[in-house]
Amino acid sequence: MKNFFKVKTLKEVMALVGSFKPVLQETVPIDEAFFRVLGEEIAADQDLPGFKRSTMDGYAVKADSTFGASESSPAWLTLTQAIPMGKVPEFTLAPGEAARISTGGMLPSGADSVVMIEHTDAVDETAIEVYKSVAPMTNVIDRNEDFKKNETILGVGTRVRPQEAGLAAALGLDRLKVFKRPIVGIISTGDEVVPVTQTPALGEIRDINTYTLAGLVREAGAVPVCYGIVKDNEEALFSVCRQAVDHCDMVLISGGSSVGVRDFTVEILSKLAQTRLLIHGISISPGKPTILARSGIKPVWGLPGHVVSAMVVFRVVVLPFLNRLQGLSSPPGSAITLPARLSRNIASAQGRSDFVRVCLKTDGQGLVAEPVLGKSGLIRTMVLADGLLEIGENVEGVERDTMVQIMPLSNYF
Amino acid sequence: MKNFFKVKTLKEVMALVGSFKPVLQETVPIDEAFFRVLGEEIAADQDLPGFKRSTMDGYAVKADSTFGASESSPAWLTLTQAIPMGKVPEFTLAPGEAARISTGGMLPSGADSVVMIEHTDAVDETAIEVYKSVAPMTNVIDRNEDFKKNETILGVGTRVRPQEAGLAAALGLDRLKVFKRPIVGIISTGDEVVPVTQTPALGEIRDINTYTLAGLVREAGAVPVCYGIVKDNEEALFSVCRQAVDHCDMVLISGGSSVGVRDFTVEILSKLAQTRLLIHGISISPGKPTILARSGIKPVWGLPGHVVSAMVVFRVVVLPFLNRLQGLSSPPGSAITLPARLSRNIASAQGRSDFVRVCLKTDGQGLVAEPVLGKSGLIRTMVLADGLLEIGENVEGVERDTMVQIMPLSNYF
Numbered sequence: 072m073k074n075f076f077k078v079k080t081l082k083e084v085m086a087l088v089g090s091f092k093p094v095l096q097e098t099v100p101i102d103e104a105f106f107r108v109l110g111e112e113i114a115a116d117q118d119l120p121g122f123k124r125s126t127m128d129g130y131a132v133k134a135d136s137t138f139g140a141s142e143s144s145p146a147w148l149t150l151t152q153a154i155p156m157g158k159v160p161e162f163t164l165a166p167g168e169a170a171r172i173s174t175g176g177m178l179p180s181g182a183d184s185v186v187m188i189e190h191t192d193a194v195d196e197t198a199i200e201v202y203k204s205v206a207p208m209t210n211v212i213d214r215n216e217d218f219k220k221n222e223t224i225l226g227v228g229t230r231v232r233p234q235e236a237g238l239a240a241a242l243g244l245d246r247l248k249v250f251k252r253p254i255v256g257i258i259s260t261g262d263e264v265v266p267v268t269q270t271p272a273l274g275e276i277r278d279i280n281t282y283t284l285a286g287l288v289r290e291a292g293a294v295p296v297c298y299g300i301v302k303d304n305e306e307a308l309f310s311v312c313r314q315a316v317d318h319c320d321m322v323l324i325s326g327g328s329s330v331g332v333r334d335f336t337v338e339i340l341s342k343l344a345q346t347r348l349l350i351h352g353i354s355i356s357p358g359k360p361t362i363l364a365r366s367g368i369k370p371v372w373g374l375p376g377h378v379v380s381a382m383v384v385f386r387v388v389v390l391p392f393l394n395r396l397q398g399l400s401s402p403p404g405s406a407i408t409l410p411a412r413l414s415r416n417i418a419s420a421q422g423r424s425d426f427v428r429v430c431l432k433t434d435g436q437g438l439v440a441e442p443v444l445g446k447s448g449l450i451r452t453m454v455l456a457d458g459l460l461e462i463g464e465n466v467e468g469v470e471r472d473t474m475v476q477i478m479p480l481s482n483y484f
Numbered sequence: 485m486k487n488f489f490k491v492k493t494l495k496e497v498m499a500l501v502g503s504f505k506p507v508l509q510e511t512v513p514i515d516e517a518f519f520r521v522l523g524e525e526i527a528a529d530q531d532l533p534g535f536k537r538s539t540m541d542g543y544a545v546k547a548d549s550t551f552g553a554s555e556s557s558p559a560w561l562t563l564t565q566a567i568p569m570g571k572v573p574e575f576t577l578a579p580g581e582a583a584r585i586s587t588g589g590m591l592p593s594g595a596d597s598v599v600m601i602e603h604t605d606a607v608d609e610t611a612i613e614v615y616k617s618v619a620p621m622t623n624v625i626d627r628n629e630d631f632k633k634n635e636t637i638l639g640v641g642t643r644v645r646p647q648e649a650g651l652a653a654a655l656g657l658d659r660l661k662v663f664k665r666p667i668v669g670i671i672s673t674g675d676e677v678v679p680v681t682q683t684p685a686l687g688e689i690r691d692i693n694t695y696t697l698a699g700l701v702r703e704a705g706a707v708p709v710c711y712g713i714v715k716d717n718e719e720a721l722f723s724v725c726r727q728a729v730d731h732c733d734m735v736l737i738s739g740g741s742s743v744g745v746r747d748f749t750v751e752i753l754s755k756l757a758q759t760r761l762l763i764h765g766i767s768i769s770p771g772k773p774t775i776l777a778r779s780g781i782k783p784v785w786g787l788p789g790h791v792v793s794a795m796v797v798f799r800v801v802v803l804p805f806l807n808r809l810q811g812l813s814s815p816p817g818s819a820i821t822l823p824a825r826l827s828r829n830i831a832s833a834q835g836r837s838d839f840v841r842v843c844l845k846t847d848g849q850g851l852v853a854e855p856v857l858g859k860s861g862l863i864r865t866m867v868l869a870d871g872l873l874e875i876g877e878n879v880e881g882v883e884r885d886t887m888v889q890i891m892p893l894s895n896y897f
Contacts (some may be wrong), residue, residue, distance in 0.1 A: 101680075105699050117861075122686050126790070126861045152730055156716065157676030159567075159686045173817055175676050175789055177687035187722075205641075215863045224867070232894045233699025234866040238792055240695040241863055245680045263570030263588050267514070267658045273535050273572045274590035286646025288519045305568065305742075326588075377539070407870075410823050410850045437823045437889070448539045448652055449630045450532075453647035454637070465595040476850070481645045482895035 078352035078359070080464065081387070081424050087349060087363070088391050091370055093398035094320050096249045102241055104247040104419045106232045106292055108398040111248040115224040118215035121180040122159075127210040130191060130199060131160075131182035137204040143198035145192070154179060155200035178211060183209035204322075222379055227401025250398035253293040256315030257284050260308060260326040260336070266300060268422075279378045279450060287385045290482060291393050293321075295367035305335045312339055316366045320396055322388070326376035336373040337448055340364040342369060346371070354423040354464065357447040358384040369394075380445040383426050383459060385482055409458065411438035416471050417457040419462040428456035429477060440477050456480055491765035491772070493877065494800070494837050500762060501804050502777070502785055506811035509705050514652055517644045517660040519705055521811040524661040527639040531628035532654060535572075536591040536887045538624040543582035543612060544573075544595035545602060550617040558605070558613035567592060577772050582612055591624060598623035630654075663811035666706040669728030670697050672713045673721060673739040673749070674789055679713060686813025692791045692863060693738040700798045703895060706734075729756060729779045733809055736802070739789035747787040753777040759784070767836040767877065771797040771858040783809075790822045794861040796872060798840050799893055820872065821889040824851035827882045832875040841869035842890060853890050867895055 096110035125131065132148060136250060140146035141147045153171035154160045164170055169186070170179055173347065178185070190203040218224055224242075225235060230342040231247065239247055257280045265271050266278055278300050285295035296317055301308045308324075324336055340346055343366050349361040357380035359427035362373030370392050374381045394401070411431060429440040440460060447451040458477035460470060488731040540543065541558065544765040545561060552560035566584035567573045577583055577594035585591070585598060620621050631637055634774035637655075638648060644660065652660055672694045679691055691713050698708035711728055714721045721737075728735045737749055753759055756779050763776035770793035774785030783805050785796040807814070824844060833837040853873060858865040871890035877883060882888060 073574045074560070101695055105702055120689055120861075121684070122503070122863065123644075124689075126859055143600060145870065157685075157688050159680075173610075175674065175689065197845060212859055214862045216859075221561060224864075233789075234795065234863065234893075236694040237696030237700045238863050238867055240680045241690050241692045243680055243683065261569060261588065265570075267653045269658055270656065271534070272570075275570050275658060276533055276588065277654050279654045280512055283650030286649045287514060290646065340623045378647075382647065407822070407844060407846070408491055409820070428871050431820060433820070437887070438820070444627075445861075446539055446625055448533075448537065448625045448684040450647065450651050451630050454651055456647075457866075 077355050079350050079419040079448045080354050081139040083331055084353055084363070084388060085391060086348055088395045091241050091365075091392060091395050092368060094253050095395055096248050096398075097247045097251050098246050100246055101236050101244070104249050105233070105236060107231055107252065108292070109225055109227060109229045109231055109235070109247065110250050110398060112222045112223055112227055113239065113242065113244070115218040115220055115242060116455045120214065120215040123182075124212045124216050125172045125176045125178060125210060127171060127185050127187045128174050128213055129185045129187045130201075130211065131164060131178045132169050132184055132201070132205070133164060133166050133173045134184040134205050134207040137201050138266050140204045142200045145202050146204070147194070148199050148201060150199060151430060152362050154161055155184055157354055161307050169201070177475040183207040183211070195458065226400065228398055230399065232287060253320040253393060253396040254296055254318065255288045255293050255393070256296050256298055256319035256322040256324065257281055257288070258286060258298045258311055258315060259326060260303060260323045261300070262303045263328065264300050280376070282383050283378050283382060284323055284325065284385065287382065288393070290457050291390055293393055303335065305339060305439055308335055309339045309342060312371070313343060316369060316371060318344060320369060321393060322369065322371040323374055324372065325374040325381050336362055340366070340371060340373070343371075353388065355387065356420070356423050358388065358426070359423070361388060372478065378450050379428070379453050382453055382480070386459060386478065387426060396419075408478050410474055411437055411440035411477050412436065413441050413460070413469055413473050413475050414441040414449075416468060417460075417462065419466060421467060422464060424464050425461045427462060428452050429458050429460050430455050432459040438477070440475055452478075486860050491767050492763050493767050495778070497763055497766055497801060498584045498804060499867060501808045504808050505781060505803060507666050508660050510664050511659050513659055514649050514657070517662050518646070518649060520644055520662040520665065522638055522644055522660065523811060524638060525636055525640055525657065526652065527636045527658070527855045528631040528633055528655060531633050532630040533625055533627065535627050537625045538598045538623060538703060539625055540587060540588050540598050540600050541621065542600045543614075544577060544585045544591045545597055545599055545618070546577060546579050546595060547597040547618050547620040549580050550599060550614050553614045553617045553844050557613050558615050558616070560607070561614060561833070563610050563612060566713065575853050582614070582671045587638055587882060590800060591635055596620045596624070617711065629798045634637070639710065641811055642814065665807060666733040666809040667731065668701045668806070669705050669709050669711055669732035670694055670701070671711045671721075671724055671728060671736040671737045672715060673737060674713070674749045675712050675716045677739065683767065693787075693789070693794055696791055696869065697736055697798065700795065701806070704803055705810055706806055708874070716748065718748045718752060721748055722755060725752055725784070726756060728813065729784060731780060732782070732807060734782060735779075735784040736787055738787040738794050753779070753784060753786070756784075766801065766852075768797075768800065769833070769836050769838050771801065771839070772836070774801060790861045791863050792841070792866050795866055795893070796860075799872060800839060803868055804842065821891050822851055823887055824853035824890050825849065826850050826853040826873070826882055826884055826886050826888050829881060830855055830873075830875065831881040834880060835877055838875040838876060839878055840871050840873045841865050842871050843868050844870040850889070853888055
């Protein structure tokens with residue numbers, strides 16, 4: 072079956088993202104919505120802040136009472152009652168009057184601006200001198216300056232960062248409709264793989280991928296469910312795969328995806344109900360032997376067994392699909408990249424996209440990307456790396472000191 | 485009391501970070517250690533991978549059996565037994581022999597390299613032709629190439645990203661000693677502030693800061709504990725502050741830190757046991773009226789009431805202290821900034837550091853930083869912003885098209 076498949080380019084793979092659908096939505100309290108993706112449009116149900124609000128400590132005035140005021144010729148204003156915080160001032164300010172106001176206080180009718188306390192001197196308890204004139208609306212937020220009633224503020228597919236949560240709070244939304252966190256099943260395969268708690272015999276290796284992939288899935292905002300290690304046994308792998316596909320929104324199988332003797336993954340995927348192979352091989356390095364199948368509505372991935380290749384494929388290929396599943400509206404590949412200066416020449420093979428691990432340093436002129444040397448089987452290279460440099464299919468290499476764009480490997484540097 | 489305090493520069497404030505100590509440590513399973521900070525040094529207790537490991541599907545050979553091989557003059561090798569995954573090959577490879585091996589398999593003694601399957605042709609079941617010569621160690625990871633026994637791999641103060649978790653797994657560490665997550669108490673103050681679920685009367689505003697700060701605290705890797713809204717009442721605020729200082733590792737009080745009529749914060753802090761005011765005013769904008777006290781070993785902050793100012797102060801000033809508390813080893817301000825081209829001229833006052841909100845876009849040449857206009861009382865400006873541009877104390881402004889360094893506001897763009 073696999074022979075019918077042509078290796079796909081990264082661009083062809085990214086074109087498949089849109090063929091999957093986001094998971095269902097749920098309504099949760101704001102403090103469970105952090106960093107999740109909004110499932111509803113949010114519009115202002117009122118003007119915000121809803122009243123003329125002072126942005127400074129000072130005096131509410133009518134601006135034209137201060138016109139012409141200066142250090143040498145201050146304006147003399149009569150002090151009227153102070154404005155209590157959180158209350159509607161129950162008086163109208165007359166021309167020539169000033170009312171003490173704090174940051175966040177509501178301007179009385181008649182007032183249109185605030186003189187900062189630093190630009191005044193108290194004459195006595197009934198009057199102040201103002202040393203600087205203000206224009207109307209100086210140091211004031213207008214009643215609908217933050218948001219206008221019925222204005223759409225946040226769209227479906229927006230990530231709820233702290234400020235979006237604050238905005239929801241400002242509008243009185245203590246619960247938000249968000250996409251569920253996608254559940255991602257993780258299966259490690261390989262006769263050579265043993266659990267972390269076991270001492271590997273010669274020829275064996277501990278199960279690194281389960282932990283690395285679980286961390287990546289969490290960082291992406293999804294929930295990892297680990298199915299442990301399945302030995303290279305077709306029946307066992309089929310049974311665990313079926314279980315994972317039933318329970319999860321996406322499945323990651325690592326190991327067993329290269330064209331080797333023990334590659335059951337494709338055979339097993341083809342036996343799952345309603346499952347169709349979409350990709351068998353991507354023209355990227357590392358990560359060429361990646362497999363993607365669609366089982367019903369769910370993406371099922373066969374990732375390379377080398378942890379470094381698996382991480383690169385996750386970051387470059389799987390993450391855009393996972394972002395799609397969790398409802399993020401930004402198109403694949405729209406994430407921000409970091410411009411950096413390359414510290415040395417890099418050669419690259421044509422006909423595939425190379426993803427070179429780099430560590431990022433800062434010098435006087437900005438970021439420097441230093442390629443991390445070492446084979447893709449070495450986890451050391453990922454611990455040293457902060458990002459990936461893509462060298463396109465038709466590029467032979469990149470010269471030292473070229474400005475390049477780095478894809479961050481993690482949100483944490 | 486406040487009059488004795490001189491406004492401090494940001495540099496003077498950052499110099500105080502080191503005077504606080506990290507919180508205590510605890511040992512947790514790997515999957516609870518993600519994104520936390522390592523409290524122990526990690527060294528390899530064995531060579532990794534511990535054996536000569538193939539990085540390709542192909543044939544284990546003795547390199548000199550392939551010397552001189554080419555398309556026109558292939559080397560003829562005798563096939564010996566295939567190498568099972570996860571097992572020690574129980575034979576010695578002789579010159580002129582080849583043994584089928586999969587990615588991750590262990591090389592038999594006698595073999596020193598792997599020929600990729602693509603560079604061979606099977607002659608029959610007993611022999612292959614090799615079309616390309618290999619040097620010793622080609623397509624092989626040496627027994628200690630990833631890590632050498634007793635080599636220190638990760639230091640105290642390292643953030644546990646997915647790859648560090650994977651590395652720990654490789655070394656058989658299913659539990660890691662990490663710093664506890666600092667507990668950060670959040671108190672909102674102000675007579676004008678009402679709970680999210682309440683409809684504000686004119687002059688009132690909903691409690692935005694609690695949610696925004698809680699999100700920022702979480703994103704930093706700490707645990708927010710919200711104490712709700714305390715009205716401008718000295719006794720009530722004192723009681724809640726004392727409770728928060730007792731229970732938390734750091735306390736954030738927002739509102740009430742400007743030089744206004746209702747500024748109890750300083751008075752209240754001075755009444756707490758073993759509490760000393762360290763900062764009353766920082767020469768930054770927004771955020772000048774920021775307060776920092778040390779209560780025993782704990783930092784207690786008075787943040788501006790405006791949500792935007794509070795967010796900026798959190799990102800620029802509080803976060804380095806919180807990183808110190810959670811044990812991160814990188815010095816304050818060492819986080820990566822994003823180089824971007826400024827889209828328009830910005831003026832700035834001298835004698836203070838201005839933090840201008842910017843949104844980041846990408847054009848053909850890289851990142852563009854577009855200043856977000858609007859007063860610092862407008863939450864809209866933070867929802868539109870992705871980062872902050874610092875304009876130094878002695879700089880009057882920055883011209884359009886200048887390359888600037890942007891401090892990201894959040895891990896998520």
